[in-house]
Amino acid sequence: MTSYDLTDEKGLQQYLEANQFPATSVQLLSGGNANYVFRVTKHDGSTSIFKHAEPVLKFNKDFALDPARMDYEVRILEALSSRRSPLPTSPTTSNVRPARFSSYDQSEKLLEIEDGGRRNLKDAYTDPKLDILYIGEQLATWLATLHTAARNFSLASAHEGQDSRNNPIAVNVYRYSYNDLHTALTQFGHDPQLAFLVNEKFGSLLATDDECICHGDFWPGNILVRDAELQPVELTIVDWEMVRRGTSATDVGQFAAEAFLLDRFRGGRGLLRVFLNAYIAARGHTEVLGKAWLMRMVVHWAVHIAFWPTRIAWSGQEETRSLVDVGVITLQNVLEEDWEKVLESPLLRDVKETYSTLLSRP
Template identity: 40%
Template sequence: MGIVTDSDITSYLATLNIIPTTLSQLNGGTANLAWRIRDSTNRSIIIKHAEPYIRTNASILLPTDRMDFEHVALTTLTLPPQPHIDIPIALPSVYHYNSTRHVLLMSDGGPRTMKAAYTDPTLDIPALGRGLGTWLASLHASTKTTTSVGDNQTAKSIARYSYANLASALASYGFDASLGEDIDAEYGSLLQSDDACICHGDFWPGNIVLAAASTSRPTATVVDWELVRRGCGATDVGQFAAEAYLLDRFCGSRGLCAAFLDAYALAAEEKGALGREWWGRCGVHLGTHLAFWPTSVVWGGREETGECVGLGRELLLRARGGGRGWRELLVLPIKPAG
């Protein structure tokens, strides 16, 4: 029996002897149902539940084991202390998980995502970018050899989606589709065999939750680990950098992309040079993201979307040769907050 309504989740919570004093369904995200409740101790709790389809379209099936992988990540990953990060970065604490009914109860990281909060002038956006870049480098470096989260085939399939549709995105804006086909064959195929480190799998500002709305240096919680997998860290970096660029480009040019990339590079290269191949892979993933996703998620009109697709194409052409020469294409003038 599914858990899809407020009444369903209230009945489930009663089996745990939890009677919420408040309950509200959360609308963000595509795949899972989610609620925020307060219990009798006034503790705020987030509940996630997976049905065997995506929340926004029941005709699209999606394996429920995505919740198993999230639970493994949240209860397995331990990161070394980060004395150089000004902004505390955390993972949610797990309170309960039912692997049969795919219900996860965890701590509430806060009311706003970093994407939603980007335009808040009280937030130090570059500091957040630097903290997240440093943190992500630590995640990748500390999980190179010993950490396993299982074989998340759903995550690998979803990661390939933008590569598989890159050719059509390029063609729809007048660019040669063969570039997309070549990128998918050369780089998209690597997603199945990558095994360098633990990757979050969906690392972007929408999955960074901020705890305090009134301080410039809030605690940030990294959420939504259902696409976690062993992979290549360049894909996490490329995805976040692409979404950070889009925020900078369309929402205020506050320097998030550059701050994040510079901090990741500094932290990662202190532990050993990343190399031309790694940087090329990062640029390819970034370019694939920018060339495809703005054609599906609205950031601007058709002309602005075409500019993003064209930028993605240029990134791909430069990055295929390896190295980091593509970085100069992402430079935007930084505007002061306020």
């Protein structure tokens, strides 16, 4: 059996030729830390995206990551692309959708999906042609639909039992920032015991959360933007390999953290505020969204803010320090259940009227 090096353009080109795929060009894309992603142009000028998973991260060969993660991405994309999709289409968010599944070579861990565009929302955020408030509202409404409509969806394959209905790879990876939070706190002079306490009390819950299907890596970098001049703009959700059954609070907290960073460093266009308000409006008055949910969302936001900017810099050292400080103060306020201060945090101060209502429910 012929082996192909699917980590570079030449190897993928050889693979495509051997499999009678009509490609005129193969371009390795720069985005993504984990996988090798290519844009392939066909003879008719159309394009598609190929994504290949290796047993280690693309930019950190010392970090092992089971390539079976891609099997779970295929599983959810196939389900969402089928006529019996657990995610119903809605006229209010018809411009937001997951990437369409095309093909998958499981032995090579090579996935083909549609090309959703050449820019992600993080890069496109400053584009004055984009209506950021509209986009934030659309994404929040779509995410709420995912969390409610796919509540009982199983990620198990056809030959697996319901005991295996989650993605154990994603469940394990998702605790990474909680496990390593102590390093960020130590680096900037904070007591690492806070990180250990947060990990023990909240990070441990990630292993057993089972409310609904979560995207698992929902942030502006995984939302592709096409045709900014058109209304409504097309938004494609990609990178589903960390899909898992969990709590919706983590998807919301992760996007809120990155929206906060975009608003803070790239022009203050109000993405955080509109996203948070629209999500609550879309979920409505349900039994899920109460004080416990709010606590999980705020904690996840604060862990993200305190940890990830120390790994992926948004600004200089002092600004990074201020972000860690914000995360630490917010975590301390949550642990002390000082909700007056939590509602005045940079996360909630502009939406406190909406989110204070959650405190009256469990």
